[in-house]
Amino acid sequence: MEAMAGKSAQDEQTRLKQKAAERALELVEPGMTVGLGSGSTATLWIKLLGEKVRSQGLKIRAIASSDDSEKLGRSYGIPFTNFDEVSSLDLTVDGADEVAPGLALIKGGGGKLLREKIVASASKRFVIVADGSKQVEKLGKFPLPVEVIQMAEPLVSRELRELGFTPTIRTNQDGSRYITDEGNLILDCSGMLIDDPRALAAKLDAIVGVVEHGLFLGMAKMALIAEEGGLVERTT
Numbered sequence: 001m002e003a004m005a006g007k008s009a010q011d012e013q014t015r016l017k018q019k020a021a022e023r024a025l026e027l028v029e030p031g032m033t034v035g036l037g038s039g040s041t042a043t044l045w046i047k048l049l050g051e052k053v054r055s056q057g058l059k060i061r062a063i064a065s066s067d068d069s070e071k072l073g074r075s076y077g078i079p080f081t082n083f084d085e086v087s088s089l090d091l092t093v094d095g096a097d098e099v100a101p102g103l104a105l106i107k108g109g110g111g112k113l114l115r116e117k118i119v120a121s122a123s124k125r126f127v128i129v130a131d132g133s134k135q136v137e138k139l140g141k142f143p144l145p146v147e148v149i150q151m152a153e154p155l156v157s158r159e160l161r162e163l164g165f166t167p168t169i170r171t172n173q174d175g176s177r178y179i180t181d182e183g184n185l186i187l188d189c190s191g192m193l194i195d196d197p198r199a200l201a202a203k204l205d206a207i208v209g210v211v212e213h214g215l216f217l218g219m220a221k222m223a224l225i226a227e228e229g230g231l232v233e234r235t236t
Helices: 002-025 040-056 067-075 113-121 150-163 197-205
Strands: 033-036 061-064 091-094 098-100 104-106 126-131 144-148 166-169 185-190 210-213 222-227 230-235
Touching (some): 002 040, 002 222, 002 230, 033 067, 061 067, 113 210, 150 185
Parallel strands (some): 033 091
Antiparallel strands (some): 222 230
C-alpha cells in the first residue's frame, strides 16, 4: 500500500511538472535562440519543444546546460549553436530545487549548476518551471551545492564549516565521487537555513577553489509553479 501511495504521489508530481512545462512551451517563438535547462522538469520541456520542432517545423536554435540535455535535444532534431556564434539567449527554461520569495533559487541538485548558471546569465528571459513542492519561505532546507576544484576540497570544506554548513562530498550510487562535466567535485552543504542569500553568495564567491555555487539570485524573471489548484505564475 505504501509503495502504491508513493507511486501515486510521484505520478501527481509528474503531472504538475508537465503542466508547467506546457505553459513554458507557449513562451517559445519562431526564430528564438533558447537555453535548455537540466533535470526532470526541464527534460519534460525539452521533449515538448523537440516534438514541436520535429512535427511542426518550429525554427529555433539552442544551447544546453548539460551534455544530457543536448543529447536529448539532438534526438528530436533541435539545432544547436554556441556562445561563439550568439552573445545571448532569448529564453531559457529550467527547473529549480527551491524557489523562495523574490525568485531566489537553489539549483544544482542534478550536478549541472555551473553550466546552468552560465546559460541563465546569458538569457534575456530566464524562466523556472516547477511543482508546488519546490516553494519555500527561506532557502536552505535543500542542501546547497557548491562546485569546487578537486585539489581545494579540504580547504573549501573547512571554510564552509566555519560559515555554519555541514559539507558532504557528493557521490555516485556506487560510492565513487561525483565528477561534474568540467571535472570538479560538488559539496552539498546542509544544516543551515539561509537568512541573507546575497551576503552568503558574496562569501562563497570569495573562497578560493570555489568554482560556482547553487544560489541563483536576481536571475529568474518568472516561475511557473504547478499546484493542485492550478498554475501560478510568479514574477519578480
